[in-house]
Amino acid sequence: TPIRIGNKVDDAKGETVTPKESATTYNNFYEFGTDKSDPAKNAGKFKPLPWAIKVDGMVAKPQTFGYEDLLATMPIEERIYRFRCVEAWSMVIPWDGFQLSELLKKVEPLGSAKYVAFETVVRPEEMPGQKGYFQPLPWPYVDGLRLDEAMQPLTLMAVGMYGEALPNQSGAPIRLIVPWKYGFKSIKSIVRITLTDKEPPCSWNKAAANEYGFYSNVNPKRDHPRWSQATERRIGGKSGFFSGGGERRDTLMFNGYEEVASLYSGMDLIKTYY
Amino acid sequence: MTATSTRPAARARPFNWLPVKIWALYIVGLIPAVWYFYLGATGNLGADPVVTFEHNLGFWAIRFLLATLAVTPIFILGGPNLIAYRRALGLLGFWYVLFHFTVYLTLDRALDFSAIIPDIVKRPYITIGMLGFIMLIPLALTSNRFSIRRLGPRWNKLHKLSYLVIIAGVVHFVMSTKVLIVEQTIYIVLTALLLGFRVFKKPIMNWRKERMKAKRLAKA
Numbered sequence: 001t002p003i004r005i006g007n008k009v010d011d012a013k014g015e016t017v018t019p020k021e022s023a024t025t026y027n028n029f030y031e032f033g034t035d036k037s038d039p040a041k042n043a044g045k046f047k048p049l050p051w052a053i054k055v056d057g058m059v060a061k062p063q064t065f066g067y068e069d070l071l072a073t074m075p076i077e078e079r080i081y082r083f084r085c086v087e088a089w090s091m092v093i094p095w096d097g098f099q100l101s102e103l104l105k106k107v108e109p110l111g112s113a114k115y116v117a118f119e120t121v122v123r124p125e126e127m128p129g130q131k132g133y134f135q136p137l138p139w140p141y142v143d144g145l146r147l148d149e150a151m152q153p154l155t156l157m158a159v160g161m162y163g164e165a166l167p168n169q170s171g172a173p174i175r176l177i178v179p180w181k182y183g184f185k186s187i188k189s190i191v192r193i194t195l196t197d198k199e200p201p202c203s204w205n206k207a208a209a210n211e212y213g214f215y216s217n218v219n220p221k222r223d224h225p226r227w228s229q230a231t232e233r234r235i236g237g238k239s240g241f242f243s244g245g246g247e248r249r250d251t252l253m254f255n256g257y258e259e260v261a262s263l264y265s266g267m268d269l270i271k272t273y274y
Numbered sequence: 275m276t277a278t279s280t281r282p283a284a285r286a287r288p289f290n291w292l293p294v295k296i297w298a299l300y301i302v303g304l305i306p307a308v309w310y311f312y313l314g315a316t317g318n319l320g321a322d323p324v325v326t327f328e329h330n331l332g333f334w335a336i337r338f339l340l341a342t343l344a345v346t347p348i349f350i351l352g353g354p355n356l357i358a359y360r361r362a363l364g365l366l367g368f369w370y371v372l373f374h375f376t377v378y379l380t381l382d383r384a385l386d387f388s389a390i391i392p393d394i395v396k397r398p399y400i401t402i403g404m405l406g407f408i409m410l411i412p413l414a415l416t417s418n419r420f421s422i423r424r425l426g427p428r429w430n431k432l433h434k435l436s437y438l439v440i441i442a443g444v445v446h447f448v449m450s451t452k453v454l455i456v457e458q459t460i461y462i463v464l465t466a467l468l469l470g471f472r473v474f475k476k477p478i479m480n481w482r483k484e485r486m487k488a489k490r491l492a493k494a
Contacts (some may be wrong), residue, residue, distance in 0.1 A: 025321060026321035030453075134454075134459075208452075227393075228393065230389070231389065236321075240319075241324060241381055242315060248386075
């Protein structure tokens with residue numbers, strides 16, 4: 001289904017957009033399996049609609065928002081962002097969505113709220129990765145942001161990509177996009193958002209704290225313990241070895257979104273707040 | 275008339291299929307590499323062709339090395355004797371490791387040694403993989419009749435390195451991934467079984483001898 005879009009913003013400075021076919025067949029969404037081709041193969045049973053997001057915690061007006069209402073009332077823009085996975089590959093994707101700040105304003109965060117916690121849906125019957133003996137992570141998948149990160153204008157609640165509603169394997173019907181952080185922070189198929197005063201748990205951080213920090217800002221100088229983050233392979237669509245498939249490029253600090261640097265002034269992003 | 279008298283004897287000797295079968299194994303064994311290369315070069319290896327190619331070469335390396343180590347246990351446990359194919363299986367394993375490493379150096383890292391050297395030195399899973407590759411080199415170099423004759427019993431000792439090679443290979447693979455899934459678990463279990471067999475080989479062989487003796491006695 002096409003998404004009604006207002007503004008269009010190219011936040012990837014004209015870089016070539018990744019072909020839709022690559023962006024929707026090469027995914028990490030462990031709820032549908034651990035191989036990158038699994039989500040596209042296994043997400044067929046998932047029923048994204050009807051959908052509602054509960055927003056609660058340290059807010060003056062806790063509310064549950066229906067997906068259709070959000071689609072009808074929120075100002076939806078196209079934002080072309082670079083997307084950098086912690087595994088050192090990247091894409092350029094046109095997302096359709098609204099700023100998370102717009103949603104948070106509606107529930108009126110209290111002064112005591114410092115963090116925002118997110119939670120993915122749990123539906124073992126529709127998500128084969130949540131069933132069976134080999135479950136890579138405990139469910140639900142959770143992640144979080146600092147409130148000021150959540151309020152940053154780049155932080156997007158995406159309902160579509162390439163002008164159409166999100167496909168199941170990409171986090172239908174609504175997901176987070178934080179373009180200056182590694183992809184796993186951009187939590188998918190969100191059912192709950194909770195404002196809190198404590199740093200919320202993150203699934204990957206809980207699984208391996210020395211490898212995946214709470215902040216996980218894209219940072220070419222802070223290596224993953226097992227691989228360098230200095231460069232990335234740009235996923236280039238259906239191109240072969242000798243026509244740019246998997247071409248490497250330098251990774252940019254904050255994935256090129258330098259405007260977020262002020263959020264972290266004075267913080268050691270290598271040793272402490274990685 | 276000596277020529278005519280020897281001919282019938284030569285004709286009576288059955289044709290030896292073994293060398294043909296061994297060459298066929300080499301050719302069949304190389305099909306995955308050729309096939310994935312073809313898919314990758316023509317843009318049919320998915321969104322991330324270089325890494326998919328690299329990983330598949332690695333998987334096949336581990337598969338051939340495991341197959342090499344399975345030859346003896348299969349025979350001792352009463353299966354067919356595949357010893358004639360062991361060298362080919364081992365060399366296929368070596369070639370796939372070599373392809374895997376070459377793809378990493380060229381297609382993946384574009385010979386950027388300022389990235390490759392720190393990778394090998396600093397990343398334990400790459401260091402371990404590299405050690406496995408280095409240990410495999412003398413084994414490949416001595417996989418010929420001349421070396422076997424020349425080295426004698428030392429050849430057997432040297433080729434026990436293959437146990438360390440498979441451990442390095444599987445550890446390299448498991449450490450490179452984010453979570454433990456079915457695939458890695460299968461390789462870990464197979465490696466444990468094949469190496470565990472070496473530990474218990476003597477008792478197993480004694481048990482077989484006893485059983486055979488008992489059978490013979492029962493018949494008599």
